Amino acid sequence: MPVSITTARRAREFAAREELIIREARKFLLERGFQGWNMEDLAQAVEYSKGTLYQHFDSKEDLALAVCTGSLQQRADLFERASNFKGGTRERIRAICCACCEFATAHPEYFHADMMLKSASFWDKASEERREDHRIQAGRCWRTIQQIIIEAQAVGDLPRDRFKPEEATFALVSVTVGSHIMAMEGDMRVMAGITDPLIAVRRNGDLMCDGLGWKPLSFEADYAETDRRIVREVFPGATWLKSA
């Protein structure tokens, strides 16, 4: 069978529709949680039938994973953009933290949804292809941080003898994700006296960098100007930069 002239257009339309479905599902996931909506609702929202949805996704879980991976891809994009910030290694890791804030603003649904995915019986129900996609994007985020750390150790901003690069990366990733999740919760915000979650996330990142011995330490330098520069040069129009 010859490749029709319409094949390319069809593929484009198919991809566009998939994007539409994912976008709408992301809204649902944020506003109502995984269990708060059903495929029929979603079909109605995107103005296609349920059967059509299942041409794109193996299951509701598969769709949820696609939503997460889409968000994660943007996270990786933001990370990579941030890592190109012109400055010292500590300033660049700070830019990564800012990327996190930018990301959290655009994708507030991500952290909860991604946590859910990892639980037993959820991950299994998604297709292997989408699982692989997710791994790839997660890997991009990881590597971006890891590279800055390796560079920091090379130039002497970060101790070389206390930990391996991947240990430092793991520490930073853990504190960042943990902070986002915790800061998102109402009770926690009350107990911690948090008025702005994103400031709390950045502060925790700072503290961890200090703990790693990443120079110049946050309380020995004034990073206020760096922050303004990051916003200006990397994330113009950002709304999350407020004085602590």
Added chain:
Amino acid sequence: MPVSITTARRAREFAAREELIIREARKFLLERGFQGWNMEDLAQAVEYSKGTLYQHFDSKEDLALAVCTGSLQQRADLFERASNFKGGTRERIRAICCACCEFATAHPEYFHADMMLKSASFWDKASEERREDHRIQAGRCWRTIQQIIIEAQAVGDLPRDRFKPEEATFALVSVTVGSHIMAMEGDMRVMAGITDPLIAVRRNGDLMCDGLGWKPLSFEADYAETDRRIVREVFPGATWLKSA
């Protein structure tokens, strides 16, 4: 109606059955995830009918919350026990980290389940009474850490001018929970080169304490003996203490 002589026994039996249901549900939650089992399965496992389960819990979500709160209560118990460890403030916060390890060993299902609970449409489906229980136990965990931090600032082990106690508490809680969640995931362990998740969790806790400026810093002192003492005096029989 007079209070029968059997009332007390009935109440005891009712409570015992509730414990049984929660225990069994915890197993299911760990092995199969929230969606991997149904109320009929569970009814069969505890040898009661589905209707009886619903005398104890408003919904499946309500039950899941009860499971989490039960685990969280044990977490708080372990924290309080750890905080009584005889030693400096930094050693005591180290004991709390050890309590986390002890907890994670006994309740590997907790972190994922609790994350899920916090998502929209989940929390709402549980009864207000159980939500309040959960808040109480979470508060106990929080306060235990907070008190050690306040004491550390009072005796001068921890800086007083860089942060408020609740900010430090939030940082420690975030890194601990974040580390547990991250270390639990297979891909992450591969990337981070983690062989023992609990060692990674403790190391991250150490790094955060260092970042807070909590003396004596982890790389300036040898805590190996402290760790052994913690295990001996607070968590005899613990299996998670291995040399890094």
Added chain:
DNA sequence: TTGGAATTTGACCATTGGTCAAAAATGGCT
């Protein structure tokens, strides 16, 4: 032993994730 109260049960209902045969749309060909 008995009668009424408390408890337990599982048939039943409504919702929803997922399937698939039929209907509709598409597009190349004459």
Added chain:
DNA sequence: AGCCATTTTTGACCAATGGTCAAATTCCAA
């Protein structure tokens, strides 16, 4: 334009499951 093979879309339908409640069963004081 008209035709028909192929592709795409649809929604009736199915099975699974969370949740209900009237009937059955158990309990216990008199």
